[in-house]
Amino acid sequence: MTSLFQEVSPGAAEETPTRQITVTVNGESRTAVVEPRLVLAHLLRNGLNMTGTHTGCDTSNCGACTVLFDGKPVKSCTMFAVQADGHEVMTVEGLAGPSELHAIQEGFKEEHGLQCGFCTPGMMMASKALLDENPSPSEDEIRWALSGNLCRCTGYQNIVKAVMWAARKLEDQG
């Protein structure tokens, strides 16, 4: 983690193996020097200051850390940053365009698909992966696609509605 913080203790810098990696994050090429054991979620949050990607467990269960990795949803707490070297990552910060929200973001707001907001970035990224593959999913398909993401607040029903809202909007947009 030496490059992730401004100051390192004497001794730490010499002992710690590091690697330089380049990852395309939300379309922008980013280079960092990282310890091989650094997980991708921490690179995004601590190294690149993109704190929209959250972590909520230690066991790949909660999905709060979901990002798109070369377009596929992955749990960024379960990948090392070095594995992302040369790949493309998309986070919640990359969803909205310069002037307007992504339909999924609008859908979550319109259908009250979030309460505390902690699971929301992961939920939206998993939803994006689904809609990219399947633009008009059924309720069951949505529930199944989001079953790797836990939400403690909403009871999921409004999240399902949010994804349907987004699917309709994306279809209208063509």
Add this chain to the structure above:
Amino acid sequence: MTAVDEIKIGGMGASRRRVEDNRFIRGKGNYVDDIVLPGMLHMEILRSPLAHARIKSIDASKAWAMPGVRLVLTGETMAARNLAWMPTLSYDTQAVLATDKVRFQGQEVACVIADDPYIAKDACEAIVVDYEPLPVIVNPTQSLAEGAPLIRDDKENQSNNVVYDWEVGDKDGTDRVFDQADVISKIDLHYPRSHPAPIECCGSIADFNRATSKLTVYMTTQAPHIIRAAVALVAELPEQMIRIISPDIGGGFGNKVPVYPGYVASILASILLERPVKWIEDRTGNLISTGFARDIYLHGELALRKDGRILGVRMKATADHGAFFSDAQPSKFKIGLMHSAFACYDIPNAHLEARGVYTNKAPGGVAYRCSFRVTEAMFFQERMVQAAADDLGMDQAEFRRINFVRDDDFPHRTPWGFLTDSGQYGKCLDVGLEAIGYEEFLKEKEEAAKRGRLLGIGISTMTEPLGAGNSREYDILGIKMFDSAELKIHMTGKALLRTGAKTQGQGHETTWAQIVAHELGLPAEDILVEEGDTDTAPFGMGTYASRSTPVAGAAVAMVSRKIRAKARKIAAHLLEISEEDVEWELGRFYVRSQPDRGVTIQECAMAAYSNMPDGMEPGLENVAYYDPPNLTWPFACYIVTVEVDPETGVWDVLRLVAVDDCGVRINPMIVEGQIMGGLTEAYAMANMQFITFDEHGNCIGSNFTDYLLPTAWETPGIELHEVETPCPHHPIGAKGIGECAAVGGPAAFVNAVMDALKGTGVRNIDMPVFPDRVYEALQTGQDVSGAPPVRTDET
């Protein structure tokens, strides 16, 4: 000119889209782990692997020697500063870092503060602790057994493992009606241990500035002002020098009310190092050491007349509190509001005995999405009610109906002393029965039974006390449970509102503005709502026990009315008439005899700073502290239908119908969101979500692989219905709602499964109602009680 349209300005009753969503959907929330301060260090906690053991020695030399390690804290370091123990919110004490012995698996033993969290974790592993194992107690039976080892030998005058003995009600009178009863219905129940498990774990960043002596702590707390008081007492710092900031919180559900050792240790570390210190709990730490809920055993009895009337209730509850009594309960009520059970039924006699015990488990008993043990109370109530209806051979809906407090019986005093004030219980039940198609379902069930299919229907009806308190009866550590709101109307008619509550997903930034809009006619979008910073927010007791709308929400209405009263004087001055001739309609004062001559609230705001009447204090700002006259009493009827597969014990929810009466709804969309969230937790509780321990005190359920939370896939669809009985004493007629479904819901699911098993001889399966337990019950025709056995390699 006509009055403004309340729905258009986002007032009461508008399903206004949420303001806070704008940042959350962009990934721009500001949760504690998102905050980075210059020079910040990172803290990790070393936890005990054993549930009960004496600490012989701690060798941290290897950790100290690791590059990047700045500080290692142990019980000894804390003790030298008189911080090894801290007071809890329930007049007990809790170890910050263990000195003498560890009393539960996961207890905090040492902390490492380092340049980054990875180093801190490495260094924790390098600390060598020599433990001498002691016998472990994992349930009340062991805890109360003759000769049981004393868990709290640190406490003077503690000679056994009892935390408290408490009773309420008329024992003799109740015994007498039991003597006269036609039928006595008895049942033993267990509400298993569970964990609120918000997706965000707990954490803090302590930032002590030696130059100014100011301590700022960013913290995942639902009650920042209580924490400020607690820190002032524990750390002996002057209260004006302590600033607690509760930033965005990723769900609380009661998990973020208590004071945890990690907070205290990060504060001491920052004071010692004079640098900001961040502690972010990992999930295992969260599940094994913080705020468990439930874990109560009950023996319940109802005295019944043949015609179905309930004559009396006897409840005997034993609560497993773990090693420290650290959950917040109002000081008068040791087992919380357990005695609110049966409040919706008209029962003349009742007696409750409760005992709390220590065990070698994490401190538990927090109000997980409920007011102080109300979840347990209502679950026991509705399971007892269903068992009693079955014992009498009566229809379960009819049995409830004849025992309900009637609409014209309010205010109604319960035998345990609560005063319920409003409700239409029968109507809610009717709406629910109609929605589910009760009669048709009973026929369908009968038909299905002929073909060997097991269908069941479960009902749960309850009113629960939400929104502590009134200060006569409710306090935490002596601090009265009022709340507050401060409203500042700027000269352009825009406003800043702050309250003593703290949102964790409930949407206060949206709904509080709606109350102001309702009272003053200002568009909701013109009102900025802020909470959670003790340097700026007025003193309040925070958000839990569904108290925000009943207490802080009432304060918002009251402060708006104070503002309106002053604005009226300004309006009279602007209109050059006497105040008595001024009339109000939403957003505007006008001359009674000339309705088209008027001034808007915005014009009054401008005048408050630029053209006030002679002798009037300038400005348009005020603050209100609200001490509610009573709790609020929402009512709910939840009905679930299930099909049980007799071959596997698997049960599927066919339909889930909810009828909620929470009085006036400020934002219907948000109210419905709260109900759906609560029902999902209710389903989880009945079905999968529980934490148990093996005989060594190992926590089974220390991560999300073992502690099962429902996903979108299992969670049933929800059908919502509504009845509205305004709260007679709340300024806008609202009642609490955040917790009703989690409180009343679990019994509906269990009752449904039990109904499906009716006639098999099985009267009860304790939660979680796992398929294997249902299967076992079907095979044996016997009840399945207690926590599911733990399967370890040895067994």
